Amino acid sequence: MLTQIEWWGGLIFVLGALVHRLVMGALERKKEGIDWHRLQMHAFFLLPAVVLAGYFYPLTPRWQQYAYLGVLGAALIVVLVMLVQEVTGDAGEEDAADKAAKAGREGEEGEKQEEEEESGWLVTLLGVLVLYSPVLAACGLACAKAWPMVQQLL
Amino acid sequence: MSQNAHTLHLFFEDPIKLKTGQLAYQYLAAGNTEQAQRWAGKLGTEDLDALWDPQWFNQRVAAESTHLLLCFDTGTHDALPLRALETLFAHGLRAAVLEVFYDQVGETERMHFDQGRWVSRQDFFKAHPEWRAVVEPVDARAAQQGDEEDDPYACSKDPAKPVAVAKLREQEAERRKQGEEAAQAFIDMARAMGKSGKSPLQGLIGVLLLRAGFKGLLQAVVFTVVTVLLFKGLWLWLGLGLVLAVVLPLYYIVTEYKSLHGDDDESDDAGSNGDAAPANG
Numbered sequence: 001m002l003t004q005i006e007w008w009g010g011l012i013f014v015l016g017a018l019v020h021r022l023v024m025g026a027l028e029r030k031k032e033g034i035d036w037h038r039l040q041m042h043a044f045f046l047l048p049a050v051v052l053a054g055y056f057y058p059l060t061p062r063w064q065q066y067a068y069l070g071v072l073g074a075a076l077i078v079v080l081v082m083l084v085q086e087v088t089g090d091a092g093e094e095d096a097a098d099k100a101a102k103a104g105r106e107g108e109e110g111e112k113q114e115e116e117e118e119s120g121w122l123v124t125l126l127g128v129l130v131l132y133s134p135v136l137a138a139c140g141l142a143c144a145k146a147w148p149m150v151q152q153l154l
Numbered sequence: 155m156s157q158n159a160h161t162l163h164l165f166f167e168d169p170i171k172l173k174t175g176q177l178a179y180q181y182l183a184a185g186n187t188e189q190a191q192r193w194a195g196k197l198g199t200e201d202l203d204a205l206w207d208p209q210w211f212n213q214r215v216a217a218e219s220t221h222l223l224l225c226f227d228t229g230t231h232d233a234l235p236l237r238a239l240e241t242l243f244a245h246g247l248r249a250a251v252l253e254v255f256y257d258q259v260g261e262t263e264r265m266h267f268d269q270g271r272w273v274s275r276q277d278f279f280k281a282h283p284e285w286r287a288v289v290e291p292v293d294a295r296a297a298q299q300g301d302e303e304d305d306p307y308a309c310s311k312d313p314a315k316p317v318a319v320a321k322l323r324e325q326e327a328e329r330r331k332q333g334e335e336a337a338q339a340f341i342d343m344a345r346a347m348g349k350s351g352k353s354p355l356q357g358l359i360g361v362l363l364l365r366a367g368f369k370g371l372l373q374a375v376v377f378t379v380v381t382v383l384l385f386k387g388l389w390l391w392l393g394l395g396l397v398l399a400v401v402l403p404l405y406y407i408v409t410e411y412k413s414l415h416g417d418d419d420e421s422d423d424a425g426s427n428g429d430a431a432p433a434n435g
Binding site: 001002003 | 381383
């Protein structure tokens with residue numbers, strides 16, 4: 001054991017790594033220029049991984065606390081932006097969650113259009129929440145750790 | 155018998171080098187080794203094998219005012235004349251265009267060389283626009299009209315970035331060596347299977363399945379080592395690793411088997427359809 005990370009933290013890391021691989025595999029590679037969406041997706045997984053690793057360490061020096069809060073802030077921004085893009089479908093390319101949701105919607109025939117749209121939106125949201133639960137769990141744990149730090153610093 | 159027909163346009167640095175090269179190649183094509191040796195020496199190389207491969211046949215040498223045209227045929231498995239190009243580039247050759255017609259598949263391929271490097275067609279004509287009319291006599295007009303589909307010279311094989319001819323020759327030699335080794339390994343395996351009374355195809359399928367199983371086992375081992383080193387809970391990760399060491403190889407083997415079996419089914423279906431058609435007719 002080279003780190004202080006508990007077994008359940010390890011499970012979150014393993015699940016997150018699996019989801020990361022799934023999602024990155026579903027994303028199409030951009031042939032020219034910098035692929036910003038791909039970079040954003042990497043940040044979406046890597047920043048919560050960093051804050052989750054930090055969760056298992058005491059972080060007593062002041063600079064470490066500031067650094068942790070900084071990384072957590074960046075992680076929360078990226079996660080929020082990505083989730084909004086996923087749910088509203090603004091992302092430049094269709095990703096795994098959208099594909100999964102669409103596949104789920106294909107079976108629903110014969111229902112009214114409005115109901116389909118509403119259930120599709122809900123399925124997308126549910127798919128996104130389940131798929132990205134390791135990232136959300138990491139962010140939740142990091143927020144729980146950061147709250148006393150914020151109070152202390154204020 | 156199938157063969158590869160090569161046409162080599164050789165552009166020299168000056169008219170004297172062009173004349174010397176022309177004489178060396180004309181004597182080589184005529185089989186006059188003594189005179190060829192003399193003119194090759196004047197060109198700067200003593201080794202005739204570095205200029206000419208004895209396996210070339212149907213050779214023809216024609217001298218134009220701007221360049222030397224060398225035509226010859228080789229067997230379908232013979233290498234490109236990269237050694238000759240490398241030698242010529244070291245002794246006064248400025249640029250070259252190689253066209254190969256692969257008789258077996260009916261395809262033509264073009265390669266452009268400039269200053270000892272394999273370059274793209276675009277880069278070649280950017281550096282030597284005056285030679286376009288010489289190298290692409292009929293199509294220059296078609297290309298200017300922007301009619302890409304009708305351009306018979308659009309068969310250029312271009313490198314992603316310029317590659318030195320010496321390096322290209324090394325890469326080609328390495329590729330050929332690997333191909334020969336793979337073929338030899340397959341022949342050896344087929345022989346071993348023949349001795350033991352099993353079909354080589356079954357042996358190949360067995361090797362593929364084993365490889366798939368090994369891949370799964372390797373992934374499980376890497377997973378176990380990384381998680382045991384990084385996270386607390388030794389027994390949890392060892393247990394998970396053990397489960398994965400069973401599940402992953404099985405999963406990969408079943409997937410591989412299905413893909414192989416699926417191909418068989420498709421070919422069987424095609425075969426049965428083919429058989430059924432005349433019966434129905």
